[in-house]
Amino acid sequence: MSRPAVDTWLYPTPAGLYCEPGQFYIDPSRSIERAVITHGHSDHARSGHGAVLATAQTIAIMKVRYGQACAGTFDPVRLGEHRSINGVTVTLVPAGHILGSAQVVLDWAGRRAVISGDYKRAGDPTCEPFELVTCDVFVTEATFALPVFRHEKAEHEVQRLLASMAAESGRTHLIGAYGLGKCQRVIKLIREAGYDKPIYLHGAHMALSELYIELGIDLGDIRPATVADTKDLSGGIVLCPPSALNDRWARRFGDPVTSFASGWMRVRGRARQYGIELPLVISDHADWPELIETIEQTEAEDVWVTHGRDDALIHHLATKGRKARALALVGRDEEAE
Ligand SMILES: [Zn+2]
Numbered sequence: 551m552s553r554p555a556v557d558t559w560l561y562p563t564p565a566g567l568y569c570e571p572g573q574f575y576i577d578p579s580r581s582i583e584r585a586v587i588t589h590g591h592s593d594h595a596r597s598g599h600g601a602v603l604a605t606a607q608t609i610a611i612m613k614v615r616y617g618q619a620c621a622g623t624f625d626p627v628r629l630g631e632h633r634s635i636n637g638v639t640v641t642l643v644p645a646g647h648i649l650g651s652a653q654v655v656l657d658w659a660g661r662r663a664v665i666s667g668d669y670k671r672a673g674d675p676t677c678e679p680f681e682l683v684t685c686d687v688f689v690t691e692a693t694f695a696l697p698v699f700r701h702e703k704a705e706h707e708v709q710r711l712l713a714s715m716a717a718e719s720g721r722t723h724l725i726g727a728y729g730l731g732k733c734q735r736v737i738k739l740i741r742e743a744g745y746d747k748p749i750y751l752h753g754a755h756m757a758l759s760e761l762y763i764e765l766g767i768d769l770g771d772i773r774p775a776t777v778a779d780t781k782d783l784s785g786g787i788v789l790c791p792p793s794a795l796n797d798r799w800a801r802r803f804g805d806p807v808t809s810f811a812s813g814w815m816r817v818r819g820r821a822r823q824y825g826i827e828l829p830l831v832i833s834d835h836a837d838w839p840e841l842i843e844t845i846e847q848t849e850a851e852d853v854w855v856t857h858g859r860d861d862a863l864i865h866h867l868a869t870k871g872r873k874a875r876a877l878a879l880v881g882r883d884e885e886a887e
């Protein structure tokens with residue numbers, strides 16, 4: 551039996567990465583008939599598809615963000631379960647990125663492609679750990695694909711937060727965190743570090759955090775910051791969207807310690823630009839060493855690189871004798887992280 555090269559049956563189109571024999575797209579950027587979705591972030595999961603195959607958690611996240619009727623039909627699959635779509639075997643395996651996040655494994659005509667979506671290898675108490683699958687083609691993200699990006703251990707960054715709270719006990723710690731994944735991971739890490747007082751959230755962070763709790767991730771006592779008495783907040787922790795840090799909304803906290811939990815905080819200029827007093831380098835994406843190691847371990851003969859700094863990674867892989875190319879996909883911006 552002939553084994554046609556993966557790029558003859560899986561390729562980028564204006565609507566996104568398309569699997570021709572399966573007649574479905576992975577994380578399409580516009581509404582299409584049949585979509586396989588890696589995870590709930592808005593540059594991967596969009597509303598308006600005919601049919602959506604994803605993990606039950608990703609489907610639940612999509613419904614909270616876009617409404618119950620955000621797709622024609624939903625087909626929830628368990629991690630590790632095999633589905634055949636027009637003869638293509640589709641398997642979702644954990645990506646370790648956020649709750650429900652999955653890599654899409656496609657097996658067809660004796661070849662295998664793995665579309666990682668977004669992923670990280672570092673531990674995360676809010677989702678299943680990344681599972682390595684060897685393959686012929688590995689589609690990798692490249693959000694932090696420069697050697698300068700080496701994330702800290704998230705637990706270590708949370709210890710720095712608690713130390714700052716002890717040192718600045720009268721001031722509110724206002725932490726900017728992306729609303730899906732990062733916010734809940736930071737809360738969970740703070741809980742694991744032993745902090746059990748209420749944690750206050752910007753209104754925009756409540757619905758998804760409540761969904762995490764509903765889906766079994768215990769975040770302890772979380773409350774909306776907007777209805778809380780400001781004196782309860784002094785000396786406490788408030789999480790908000792990064793954009794709210796320098797917003798009028800933030801003025802109610804008097805003289806807060808502003809913080810931002812993001813992989814971008816590795817870059818001092820970025821922390822300065824946002825006026826961040828306490829940058830926390832906590833990322834839900836693989837850093838440079840993790841990207842290199844993961845690609846190596848997949849044993850893929852061909853690596854396709856999506857959103858981010860594809861040239862540095864492609865150049866590095868070329869020096870290691872590995873075939874790599876940029877996969878220009880529409881609608882993949884620098885990940886809000
Ligand atoms: Zn993502």
Ligand SMILES: [Zn+2]
Pocket residue numbers: 591593594667668857885
């Ligand atoms: Zn992404």
